Amino acid sequence: MYSRHPFKGLNLGILAHVDAGKTTLTERLLHAAGVIDQPGSVDDGSTQTDSLALERARGITIKSAVVSFALDDLTVNLIDTPGHPDFIAEVERVLSVLDGVVLVVSAVEGVQAQTRVLMRTLKRLRIPTLIFVNKIDRGGASYDGTLRGIAERLSPAIVPMGTAAALGTRDARFTAYGPGQAEFTDRLVEVLADRDDALLASYVNAAAGVPYDRLRRALAEQTERALVHPVYFGSAATGDGVPELTAGIRELLPAATGDPEGPPAGEVFKVERGPAGEKIAYVRMRAGTLRTREVVRFGRARNGVRQEAKVTAISVFDQGATEPGRSVSAGRIAKVHGLPGIRIGDTVGDATGPADAGGHFAPPTLETVVVPADPSDKVALHAALTLLAEGDPLINLRQDDLRQEISVSLYGEVQKEVIQATLADDFGLDVGFRETTTINIERLAGSGSAVEFKEDDDTSQFMATVGLRVDPAPPGSGVDFRLEVELGSMPYAFFKAVEETVRETLAQGLHGWEVPDVTVTMTHSGYFPRQSHAHATFDKAMSSTAGDFRNLTPLVLMAALREAGTVVHEPLHRFHLEVPADTLGAVLSALSRHRAVPLTTTDRGGAYELEGDIPAAQVHALEQQLPGLTRGEGMLDAAFDHYAPVTGAPPTRARTGLNPLDRKEYRLRVVRRGLSQV
Known part of the structure; x- marks a missing residue:
């Protein structure tokens, strides 16, 4: 070794x-x-x-x-x-x-x-x-x-x-x-020298070849660099x-690194509940040392401020078990108690997170409505699903208050069965599911812009001016919010209110689907400074608040999306299928019925290997039919690959919350909501 x-x-x-x-x-x-x-x-x-x-x-x-x-x-x-x-x-x-x-x-x-x-x-x-x-x-x-x-x-x-x-x-x-096996050393030189010019030069110039110890060191170095x-x-x-x-x-493989003497900084990758319902965070420490009874900042900043709490207990992993510990230092993993608002993906201590956090795989492409067998369990169901979402944020609860329904996002049917069993075993809730449907997305067809001004004599209830332009962004780039107005033209909190509302509103585009890849530029801004009548206190009717910008932004953004237009895209999976040669005809017919497109077909001698694209919505049905088509010998693998435009009439998704596409109803509901909060 x-x-x-x-x-x-x-x-x-x-x-x-x-x-x-x-x-x-x-x-x-x-x-x-x-x-x-x-x-x-x-x-x-x-x-x-x-x-x-x-x-x-x-x-x-x-x-x-x-x-x-x-x-x-x-x-x-x-x-x-x-x-x-x-x-x-x-x-x-x-x-x-x-x-x-x-x-x-x-x-x-x-x-x-x-x-x-x-x-x-x-x-x-x-x-x-x-x-x-x-x-x-x-x-x-x-x-x-x-x-x-x-x-x-x-x-x-x-x-x-x-x-x-x-x-x-x-x-x-x-x-x-x-070291004495030429087949191995030749392969090492061939692979390693292709990525190391100095090693290649040594191999060419050294009559006796490259020493085996140097090859092993180079193998370790290039493995550590994932080459x-x-x-x-x-x-x-x-x-x-x-x-x-x-x-x-x-x-x-490289050992963990990090300075145990620096400020503590860790990352939460798992959250579970203890016997008394308390949150327990699995934390990977990247730097410093975290100690019990230490007050630590954690989570994402809200209004510029992160949460604080005292670490009440730490459990470290040791020889197959967890043992109570007084501290955990850089490079280690531990269970940390005492952080009540902690969530998966949060940082603990120093707010600097990993260079590439999250978004490594495609999000879920399916969703379903969870239906309690007993309608009186709706409140308990929501509470239980909220707890499940703490450990799996990607199930992405969607509450439809109008229809009194809760939807969850899924990667597949097995996950649905696990959710059902977990609700029964851990919460005593008997539930069923509506038909699983596909989660589509919307992409911009072009660019669009809109602006709404607030003038002194305007009767609008929004004391704000907002102008937005939307432009298509490359797939996978996410939402990019930019300013074409001076940052000092109004309070920073108002800009943050617009940006946060833009990101929230893009979760439901013109057809109800998320708009994931778009550049949104703020082109106009305006506000009324804090003011009051003579000898009176602050008067909301005369001054702008962040709420004005949060309420107006969805209307402006939807108007810009309407001008740009959106195209609904459905998720496609790349499938790999192996079937007996004499069943190929029946399998190709089934693929056609399920809108699958074979891209390659390879003869493997007695069997055929096919690879191609299939809509995510059709994968489960094909899996169920395949055994009958291939005498149980067919093997299918499928995984998300990309999104493609939907042909025909674009499918729509029922909206949740306020609907800024209906301006009149939206304004009325905003007014009612504002009055109810007074």
Whole structure:
């Protein structure tokens, strides 16, 4: 082993497509480290990290879990994440706190849709990643085929770290390469020199070749920079190949960094409730040291001020358990108590967050209305769903007060089943769901502008002038708010009121869908300074408030959107489908009925492999039909890829709250709401 690190910590993620064996690998790593006497079984519901009753019953990971173990002088905080695509939000929240990842691939199924989604994100975020090819003991396992699939679909910059023999049998074994094996050193030089000019020059000029120690150091350096990805083979079930993987984790992945003496700064990636209902935050410390009884700032600033609270308790992870601690320092993960308003994604201490926080995966593309079996449970249902949203903000509760309905966003049907079971088991609520529908978005067709002035003799109830221009922005760029007026032309709080209201209003465009990518420029501004009648106190009728700008902005923004026009786009998934050759005709007909478009069709000898696009709304129906079309032999993977314009009449979404598209009704309701608050 070529050790590079002194005593430090490593926050390690285990990621995979569902059923690739990542939880079994987690158990094997814990067993090898001496944390548990015997590896638990997913089938038996005896694993360390799948602690929820629902996880044990279904045999899948639903919530991320942290468990700690030691590798010599390195303390590893291992985070087991869900593999099912319906729970990608859990992976989303974990990515920003990881120092390295083991991506698990099945030697039988090979690279699957979720594997590709995960690897694309890991490469974009430059998270150091080792690949572990699991299940070499299963029938159908392939060494060369899996390596070829990894190189073609994940990354060509891979380095196999050994050979596998007797695949498909209980005697399957992995043998690591050593310094004397030319096949390995040649591959190392080929991959590493392509990304290191100095190494390439040494290879060309050195008659005896590049020393093996230097190649291993270069491998560690380039792995740490996420330029190359070492590949290990093995079986988590039998334990073969796991010692070699463990050595790779110790040697090749970078330890956590951060100055424990600086100001405390941490990031919250998970929130759960304790026995008494108190919030418990999982915090990754990036700098400094957080101590019990310390008053700490946390959360997002509101009106320029962040929340403050005293840390009442800290629990640190140690050898498979959590132990009470007095402090947690940079690089570590701990459970922190005493921060009542804490939310996922919040910073603790220093407000500086990670460089690339959130937005790593596509948001949910489906939604449904949750319906209580007993109508009198509506209030309790809202409270329960609010608590669930604390742990999973992407379920995105939408309350329709007019129809008395609550909608939640989903990644898939399995997530809906889990929500239903959780409400029943944890809250005693029996619920059903309306039909699952697609969450579309709206994109601008062009540019548009609008302005409303407040003059002295105007009878409008809004004491404000607002002008806005909207312009299309590239997909994925988000909402960008800009000013074409002087920042000093009116109080800063009024500009903030306009910006915040713009972002809130864009959640429901002309057709009721979110407008996610747009540049909004404030072109006009005006206000009435604080004033009063002679010898009287402040008179709202004569002075502008932030509420004037919050109430007027939706009307101006919708007028600008109307001038620009919007086009409804639906989410499309990229599908990968393998079917027996004699079923291809029936499968192609089904794809056509579901508006799927095959982009490539490859003959694999007795089977066909298809890849293409399919509307997100059609994926579940195709999954249900596929077994009957292919005698149960078809395999389908699908994951969100992009949005495309809807053909035909644009679908609409019922609006919630005030409707600025109906100016008369909007103004009346604003007046009524204002009176009710007096």
